[in-house]
Amino acid sequence: MPELDQKNGQPLNADESPNADRRALGPTQPPTHPLATAPVGAPPFSVDGFVKEFIHELNTNQGVALSRSSVNDQYLALASTVKNYLMARWLETGRKTRDAKVKAVGYLSAEYLLGRQLGNALLATDLNDIAKKGLELCGLDLVTLRNQEVEPGLGNGGLGRLAACFIDSLATMDVPCIGYGIRYEYGIFRQTFVDGRQVEQPDTWLALGSPWEFPHPEASVQVNFGGRTETYTDADGTERTRWVPEWNVLGVPYNYMVPGYLNGRVNTLRLWSAQATKAFDLAIFNAGDYAQAVRAQTFAENISKVLYPEDSTPQGKELRLQQQYFFVACSLRDFIENELEDDFDLHDLDQRIIFQLNDTHPVIAVPELMRILMDEKGFSWDEAWEVTSKCFAYTCHTLLPEALEVWSTDLLGRLLPRHLEIIYAINEQFLAEVREAYPGDELRARRMSIIAEFPERGVRMAYLSTYAATKVNGVAALHSQLLRDKVLPDFSELWPDKFTNVTNGVTPRRFVKMANPKLSELINDTIGAGWVTDLERLKELEPFAEDPEFRERFAEAKAWNKRRLTQVLRNRDGIDLPDGHLLDVMVKRLHEYKRQSLKLLHIVSLYEQVLSGKLTVDQVTPRTVVFGAKAAPGYKMAKDTIHLINKVAEVVNADPKLEGRLKVAFPANYNVTLAEKLIPAADLSEQISLAGMEASGTGNMKCALNGALTIGTDDGANVEIRELVGDKHFFLFGMSEPEVADLGAKGYSPGAYYEGNAQLKAAIDLILSGHFSGGDQHLFDSVVYNLLHSDRFMALADFQSYVDAQARVEERYADRDAWTRSAILNVARTGFFSSDRSMRDYIQRIWHTQPML
Ligand SMILES: *Cc1c(COP(=O)(O)O)cnc(C)c1O
Numbered sequence: 030m031p032e033l034d035q036k037n038g039q040p041l042n043a044d045e046s047p048n049a050d051r052r053a054l055g056p057t058q059p060p061t062h063p064l065a066t067a068p069v070g071a072p073p074f075s076v077d078g079f080v081k082e083f084i085h086e087l088n089t090n091q092g093v094a095l096s097r098s099s100v101n102d103q104y105l106a107l108a109s110t111v112k113n114y115l116m117a118r119w120l121e122t123g124r125k126t127r128d129a130k131v132k133a134v135g136y137l138s139a140e141y142l143l144g145r146q147l148g149n150a151l152l153a154t155d156l157n158d159i160a161k162k163g164l165e166l167c168g169l170d171l172v173t174l175r176n177q178e179v180e181p182g183l184g185n186g187g188l189g190r191l192a193a194c195f196i197d198s199l200a201t202m203d204v205p206c207i208g209y210g211i212r213y214e215y216g217i218f219r220q221t222f223v224d225g226r227q228v229e230q231p232d233t234w235l236a237l238g239s240p241w242e243f244p245h246p247e248a249s250v251q252v253n254f255g256g257r258t259e260t261y262t263d264a265d266g267t268e269r270t271r272w273v274p275e276w277n278v279l280g281v282p283y284n285y286m287v288p289g290y291l292n293g294r295v296n297t298l299r300l301w302s303a304q305a306t307k308a309f310d311l312a313i314f315n316a317g318d319y320a321q322a323v324r325a326q327t328f329a330e331n332i333s334k335v336l337y338p339e340d341s342t343p344q345g346k347e348l349r350l351q352q353q354y355f356f357v358a359c360s361l362r363d364f365i366e367n368e369l370e371d372d373f374d375l376h377d378l379d380q381r382i383i384f385q386l387n388d389t390h391p392v393i394a395v396p397e398l399m400r401i402l403m404d405e406k407g408f409s410w411d412e413a414w415e416v417t418s419k420c421f422a423y424t425c426h427t428l429l430p431e432a433l434e435v436w437s438t439d440l441l442g443r444l445l446p447r448h449l450e451i452i453y454a455i456n457e458q459f460l461a462e463v464r465e466a467y468p469g470d471e472l473r474a475r476r477m478s479i480i481a482e483f484p485e486r487g488v489r490m491a492y493l494s495t496y497a498a499t500k501v502n503g504v505a506a507l508h509s510q511l512l513r514d515k516v517l518p519d520f521s522e523l524w525p526d527k528f529t530n531v532t533n534g535v536t537p538r539r540f541v542k543m544a545n546p547k548l549s550e551l552i553n554d555t556i557g558a559g560w561v562t563d564l565e566r567l568k569e570l571e572p573f574a575e576d577p578e579f580r581e582r583f584a585e586a587k588a589w590n591k592r593r594l595t596q597v598l599r600n601r602d603g604i605d606l607p608d609g610h611l612l613d614v615m616v617k618r619l620h621e622y623k624r625q626s627l628k629l630l631h632i633v634s635l636y637e638q639v640l641s642g643k644l645t646v647d648q649v650t651p652r653t654v655v656f657g658a659k660a661a662p663g664y665k666m667a668k669d670t671i672h673l674i675n676k677v678a679e680v681v682n683a684d685p686k687l688e689g690r691l692k693v694a695f696p697a698n699y700n701v702t703l704a705e706k707l708i709p710a711a712d713l714s715e716q717i718s719l720a721g722m723e724a725s726g727t728g729n730m731k732c733a734l735n736g737a738l739t740i741g742t743d744d745g746a747n748v749e750i751r752e753l754v755g756d757k758h759f760f761l762f763g764m765s766e767p768e769v770a771d772l773g774a775k776g777y778s779p780g781a782y783y784e785g786n787a788q789l790k791a792a793i794d795l796i797l798s799g800h801f802s803g804g805d806q807h808l809f810d811s812v813v814y815n816l817l818h819s820d821r822f823m824a825l826a827d828f829q830s831y832v833d834a835q836a837r838v839e840e841r842y843a844d845r846d847a848w849t850r851s852a853i854l855n856v857a858r859t860g861f862f863s864s865d866r867s868m869r870d871y872i873q874r875i876w877h878t879q880p881m882l
Pocket residue numbers: 185186187190616617618699700701704725726727728729731
């Protein structure tokens with residue numbers, strides 16, 4: 030890379046400043062669009078007005094007449110129409126918030142798994158009926174247009190979806206929040222199956238246009254990398270450090286609107302896209318190397334090119350660290366320069382922002398804020414730390430040691446030399462505090478050090494986060510306890526008050542109101558519409574569990590959802606769902622700790638018992654098991670498990686001996702869009718991780734809120750779900766976390782369970798016989814021998830208990846009325862799991878922000 034002529038990491042000269050143009054424009058221009066002048070809170074426009082606007086968008090934006098327009102044109106025009114409608118509210122929200130000078134939440138997350146935007150925007154603006162009628166007048170169908178949208182899959186799974194639920198709740202609760210993240214050009218890969226094996230395709234979500242974003246290249250931010258640091262003496266005679274970076278990129282902000290539900294508030298999600306800087310280009314163009322200049326551009330743009338598809342197992346890749354620093358540097362710069370008044374005193378920064386770190390991915394923000402305050406704003410170390418130590422809070426999402434990020438100091442120092450220096454200095458200060466608290470306990474100081482020495486020198490990002498954060502939270506009660514006891518025991522001993530719990534939640538707007546219209550209608554008819562923003566009111570449904578008429582409507586809603594799913598899977602995957610089956614659903618990322626293999630052993634075991642005559646076919650409860658799961662492309666065991674599931678499905682689904690009573694469906698490419706169709710149809714929710722391994726889970730909450738009963742271990746938020754719905758309405762099985770720990774300590778040997786359990790042995794032997802692999806007895810050795818000889822997540826130890834719990838499931842399902850009663854009580858008693866409640870907990874325990882109301 031060419032060395033750029035830079036001082037203090039500032040742009041080459043003032044004219045090059047990416048913000049120069051925007052400042053020249055002065056204050057935000059008044060809105061000019063006719064709809065943008067509609068008063069906030071005004072009723073939605075008429076059907077005629079809608080049609081006029083829609084056709085106008087189609088003609089002027091898409092440049093086509095209605096008669097010649099494609100579905101994509103129509104979808105884009107509809108999206109613009111809704112977007113225009115939201116615009117006045119968005120601008121007004123921004124103005125109101127800046128004027129009020131209140132504290133905001135800066136949610137820093139490397140992932141946002143948003144799902145489709147159109148349906149949610151129509152819901153938030155109450156435009157569904159008007160759009161439906163207006164489109165009908167044009168001879169168009171709203172559902173067809175909605176199905177045209179490609180969801181932005183800018184996240185892997187639970188962590189990214191959580192961020193999306195949280196920003197929805199904050200907007201709905203009228204809390205000022207800016208979500209900050211990365212606009213990946215390729216989100217999570219599109220999964221396909223070829224002969225049962227996962228094949229990854231690039232996710233080209235931007236290909237047909239992305240109507241929900243507003244790029245603001247004039248508000249771009251420069252981000253520096255590499256180089257070295259040097260010390261100098263400033264005009265006051267103070268010794269200072271500056272970073273002399275080697276290369277830089279531009280961060281271009283893309284704004285997305287985050288509409289609150291029917292409240293007129295529209296918050297902002299600001300995602301950053303990387304571009305080559307002009308200076309960067311020019312330096313090389315001037316050297317006459319055109320090809321190199323183009324390569325350099327590609328190099329810069331690589332930073333936001335693709336989402337890393339690892340979930341819970343980060344790889345220490347340089348590009349990933351570049352991504353993390355890139356979006357965090359853009360976001361801090363943006364907040365400080367653009368959201369605060371010009372004369373704002375940064376000593377009071379904590380009064381205007383709390384940055385929530387969604388896992389350790391954005392924690393490089395801590396040394397970045399220190400650097401800005403010291404190197405650019407002239408703060409002393411103590412002044413800078415005083416501010417920085419009040420501006421961050423940290424959410425931990427795991428207990429798996431391999432999921433905790435550690436960056437090698439080699440890599441970090443090469444990419445961010447100034448930040449590594451600051452991290453070392455933070456560590457020195459931290460260890461001095463530790464030594465003061467525990468004089469002479471050098472072992473403890475080494476244990477707690479932010480800098481690890483083995484296997485190589487590295488920065489423990491979770492320790493850095495914990496030290497710098499005002500609060501550290503786990504994501505469910507059990508997880509927060511284990512976080513204190515097992516992951517960060519020294520830290521929780523030193524600062525017990527720093528640790529807290531906020532149990533995760535999901536947004537009832539997307540996952541109930543939008544995804545389950547029939548159930549929503551029934552709830553509205555029964556207790557009114559207030560539950561959508563006050564989910565605890567679902568409790569009022571409890572007495573109706575005893576009302577036969579209500580039960581019938583509830584069951585009819587479930588049946589309607591199953592019919593809808595049948596259509597979706599037929600069109601999408603060519604899968605036929607049999608009628609009248611118990612729908613048994615396991616949808617989540619493929620990970621050994623989640624134990625899809627345990628579910629698989631149950632299926633194989635049922636099948637084997639029919640083959641061997643231990644069960645007659647009419648003893649098998651008609652059941653369809655639906656899997657949805659992506660495996661990280663480099664995670665061999667997970668991919669082999671997918672292959673095995675698909676091969677078992679092929680054989681089981683084709684075997685006439687089962688008389689169609691057992692079916693395994695594995696639609697490819699599980700995503701939010703599919704979740705919205707699958708979850709409302711589910712009867713049984715599989716939440717079967719080894720106890721102590723799933724931090725919370727949110728799929729479990731979505732299923733319970735849609736009237737599925739859970740079969741689950743005492744893990745994550747399952748614990749709280751079971752406490753709330755009651756043991757009678759939850760199928761608990763498996764070892765508890767302390768039992769898991771005991772067994773691990775004693776020495777676990779899966780082979781003993783195989784030898785000691787005839788049913789388990791028969792199932793595994795059937796796989797080993799080649800029955801599912803056309804006679805090949807070794808195709809699935811990796812999966813089977815891993816279970817037999819290692820089984821880190823103790824699937825074999827929990828097998829019998831799981832099978833017993835499944836027998837209880839079948840017994841309950843045989844009494845359809847009793848099942849429906851339990852399902853209703855699951856809905857009525859799980860209002861706690863609204864992400865609105867999670868947000869209230871964050872506000873009270875961590876952020877101390879106020880709604881604007
Ligand atoms: C909710 C959700 C998840 C998280 O599911 P868990 O069962 O909690 O792991 C993952 N992916 C998608 C698409 C989701 O909607």
